[in-house]
Amino acid sequence: MVDATNTQKVKSKQHSAEAMTQEGFSLFPFFIEIASLFLFIIHFFKEALRPPYEFNEFLRQCYLIGYKSFSLVGITGFIMGLVLTIQSRPTLAIFGAESWLPAMVAISIIREIGPVITAVICAGKVGSSIGAELASMKVTEQIDAMEVSGINPFNYIVVTRVLACTFMVPLLTVFADAIGLMGAFAGVNIKGDTSFSLFFFQVFNALKFTDIFPAFIKSFFFGQAVGMIGCYKGYNCNEGTEGVGKAANSAVVMASLSIFIIDMIAVQITSFFL
Amino acid sequence: MKNDTGNKIKLGIFITAASLLFLLSIYFIGTRQHLFHRTLLVSGIFRDASGLMEGNNVRFLGLNVGVIESISILSDSTVKVDMQLDEGVQKFIKKDAQAIISSEGLMGNKTIRLTPGDTGTVIKDGDVIATVKPADMDMIMSKLNTTATNAAVITNDVAAITHNIRAGKGSVGKLFSDTVFADNLDQTLVNLKYGMKGFSDNMEAAKHSVLLKGAYKRMKKEQRVEKREERKEVKEEKKEEKKEDKK
Numbered sequence: 001m002v003d004a005t006n007t008q009k010v011k012s013k014q015h016s017a018e019a020m021t022q023e024g025f026s027l028f029p030f031f032i033e034i035a036s037l038f039l040f041i042i043h044f045f046k047e048a049l050r051p052p053y054e055f056n057e058f059l060r061q062c063y064l065i066g067y068k069s070f071s072l073v074g075i076t077g078f079i080m081g082l083v084l085t086i087q088s089r090p091t092l093a094i095f096g097a098e099s100w101l102p103a104m105v106a107i108s109i110i111r112e113i114g115p116v117i118t119a120v121i122c123a124g125k126v127g128s129s130i131g132a133e134l135a136s137m138k139v140t141e142q143i144d145a146m147e148v149s150g151i152n153p154f155n156y157i158v159v160t161r162v163l164a165c166t167f168m169v170p171l172l173t174v175f176a177d178a179i180g181l182m183g184a185f186a187g188v189n190i191k192g193d194t195s196f197s198l199f200f201f202q203v204f205n206a207l208k209f210t211d212i213f214p215a216f217i218k219s220f221f222f223g224q225a226v227g228m229i230g231c232y233k234g235y236n237c238n239e240g241t242e243g244v245g246k247a248a249n250s251a252v253v254m255a256s257l258s259i260f261i262i263d264m265i266a267v268q269i270t271s272f273f274l
Numbered sequence: 275m276k277n278d279t280g281n282k283i284k285l286g287i288f289i290t291a292a293s294l295l296f297l298l299s300i301y302f303i304g305t306r307q308h309l310f311h312r313t314l315l316v317s318g319i320f321r322d323a324s325g326l327m328e329g330n331n332v333r334f335l336g337l338n339v340g341v342i343e344s345i346s347i348l349s350d351s352t353v354k355v356d357m358q359l360d361e362g363v364q365k366f367i368k369k370d371a372q373a374i375i376s377s378e379g380l381m382g383n384k385t386i387r388l389t390p391g392d393t394g395t396v397i398k399d400g401d402v403i404a405t406v407k408p409a410d411m412d413m414i415m416s417k418l419n420t421t422a423t424n425a426a427v428i429t430n431d432v433a434a435i436t437h438n439i440r441a442g443k444g445s446v447g448k449l450f451s452d453t454v455f456a457d458n459l460d461q462t463l464v465n466l467k468y469g470m471k472g473f474s475d476n477m478e479a480a481k482h483s484v485l486l487k488g489a490y491k492r493m494k495k496e497q498r499v500e501k502r503e504e505r506k507e508v509k510e511e512k513k514e515e516k517k518e519d520k521k
Contacts, residue, residue: 059281059282059285060278060281062285062289063281063282063284063285066285066288066289067281067284067285070288124375161511169290170381171288171289172292174289174292174295174296174299175292177299178295183502204302204303204306205306206298206307207299207303208302208303208307209303209304209307212299212300212303216296258477
């Protein structure tokens with residue numbers, strides 16, 4: 001009896017190894033995924049430009065995605081500003097350049113930390129919820145029911161969510177930047193004594209339009225990536241409750257990764273033009 | 275339905291606040307770059323831009339009054355730097371003002387420093403002002419190098435001298451290290467002391483000798499007469515003062 005189970009185990013191992021060599025290392029699923037995501041994006045732009053425009057649903061999604069994420073983004077932004085300032089102080093103190101702390105922290109927050117942290121938090125909060133919501137709608141056949149009742153489900157569900165993400169993430173980034181700078185002000189004053197007006201002057205003296213605009217523009221792309229990937233994963237999930245969890249999980253992972261990839265491309269483009 | 279309206283109001287406030295923050299940040303950055311002020315364009319032609327960049331500050335009396343608009347190469351040895359100045363400082367900067375490239379501390383950005391100038395006429399839009407060649411870091415370093423070489427020669431000499439002193443060479447060395455020399459010096463000082471005392475006694479004896487007695491007496495008399503005259507003068511001055519007080 002024991003021998004029989006052992007041989008079964010060995011057989012199953014061999015079988016899985018064969019499967020790995022045949023399918024596991026193949027890049028086909030990856031390319032298929034890329035192609036279907038590309039088609040999904042094209043479908044999105046086609047539907048986004050075609051009426052009817054679901055304006056009320058868009059506003060509702062803006063409220064859920066933007067307003068409801070504000071507290072989370074705000075707290076994170078404040079902590080990031082505070083921590084970055086405290087961590088940077090010793091290095092600057094070695095060079096006797098502590099007075100450069102506000103300028104350095106401001107540039108870091110506005111250029112990089114604000115947009116990326118906001119986008120990653122939105123990927124975690126909004127991307128997962130969109131993925132799970134759409135996946136459960138798909139699993140419970142609500143999307144099919146919409147089609148039957150004459151509503152364009154793609155326009156109503158996907159376009160509104162992606163657009164809401166695209167417009168809300170930049171606004172959340174602006175708040176994260178502002179609150180992050182307040183955190184930096186608190187951080188500067190933990191060990192030093194800098195008045196608010198001096199801090200304000202140093203921050204805006206260091207910033208330029210070339211710091212603000214590229215960061216603001218890339219946050220639109222971050223938002224779109226979060227919404228698009230969340231919707232794509234939810235809309236194309238496998239049947240069954242397992243698919244819902246998988247969709248939510250892979251939406252977060254893929255959205256976070258794509259944020260960093262977009263960030264890398266944005267930095268290259270910015271440094272090429274400026 | 276009510277709840278939906280409330281959410282829309284919250285969303286409206288959220289969007290307005292974010293937009294305001296963004297616009298305010300643009301305004302403040304623009305103000306720093308003198309975008310919302312009336313400006314005048316002034317140029318300076320330098321031999322060397324010394325790492326100056328577009329957007330660097332222009333300072334006048336230690337205040338930021340403008341930014342560098344553009345930098346272009348005119349010929350193989352001249353660079354033209356266009357500066358956008360705040361119109362408010364136009365009346366203080368004269369035609370013979372000078373532009374000097376300087377930097378904000380050792381590690382700071384480069385800036386252009388303007389001197390006010392002396393003539394009565396003020397600068398106008400499009401004027402070209404005189405420039406002063408900035409202190410070249412390489413030149414400073416080469417001068418420092420010469421100074422350091424000289425200092426090395428001096429310290430070598432000092433080291434040789436102190437070495438000689440420590441070895442007891444020369445009179446100063448002997449003074450410090452040779453005990454016999456020190457004893458001799460001590461004895462010499464003692465002898466000198468006795469010698470001086472003897473000389474003093476001799477002089478005292480000479481005062482009472484027949485040959486010099488008359489001369490000493492004359493000297494004493496003259497001294498007494500001088501003292502009396504001084505006293506008289508003082509008394510007269512006091513009397514005059516009293517008279518003036520009474521008047």
